[in-house]
Amino acid sequence: MSNFNVPTREEVSENNQAIFDNLQKAVGFVPNIYAGMGHSKNALGSYLQFSGAASSLTKKEKEVVDLAVSQLNGCRYCQSAHTATAKMNGFTDDQIIELRKGGASWDNKINILAQTAQRIAATKGQVGAEALDSFYTAGYTKENLVDLIMTIGIITITNLFHNVTEVPIDFPIAVEL
Numbered sequence: 001m002s003n004f005n006v007p008t009r010e011e012v013s014e015n016n017q018a019i020f021d022n023l024q025k026a027v028g029f030v031p032n033i034y035a036g037m038g039h040s041k042n043a044l045g046s047y048l049q050f051s052g053a054a055s056s057l058t059k060k061e062k063e064v065v066d067l068a069v070s071q072l073n074g075c076r077y078c079q080s081a082h083t084a085t086a087k088m089n090g091f092t093d094d095q096i097i098e099l100r101k102g103g104a105s106w107d108n109k110i111n112i113l114a115q116t117a118q119r120i121a122a123t124k125g126q127v128g129a130e131a132l133d134s135f136y137t138a139g140y141t142k143e144n145l146v147d148l149i150m151t152i153g154i155i156t157i158t159n160l161f162h163n164v165t166e167v168p169i170d171f172p173i174a175v176e177l
Helices: 014-027 032-037 041-053 059-072 076-088 095-102 110-121 129-135 144-166
Strands: none
Touching: 014 032, 014 041, 032 041, 032 076, 032 129, 032 144, 041 144, 059 076, 059 095, 059 110, 059 144, 076 095, 095 110, 110 129, 110 144, 129 144
């Protein structure tokens, strides 16, 4: 059990209280991972700005990355949260399991994206020319590669945050693989 508490709205800075209010309106609740970041006056706002930035990757493609990297990093919170959001973005339960394993047998382009995301995260970016050639051959661009790396960085922040703090998971728990 975590000894890192999830602060309430009253326990965070004024700036974070406004962010909590916006999250409550947009999502219907303040996810514990975000609330936990509220211990810092600056981290939550900075994280949300970074994670909400424009990207050449679609929402579905970002979910692919989030699922594949969260599985690799062993983050149960993000596996659970992104299983829920992946369903909202049109992925089936079976597809989500496959994506978490780093593949997508039903779509070659998505398969390459999931594989490349896991390879970048697992090798700390030492992927080699063959992996990049496969990425580009699948139809991705240099812009997509930059945004893929950014997306990996964003999900890695929440993966590490949860793995260190163990804030309670407030999404339906994803199946263990």
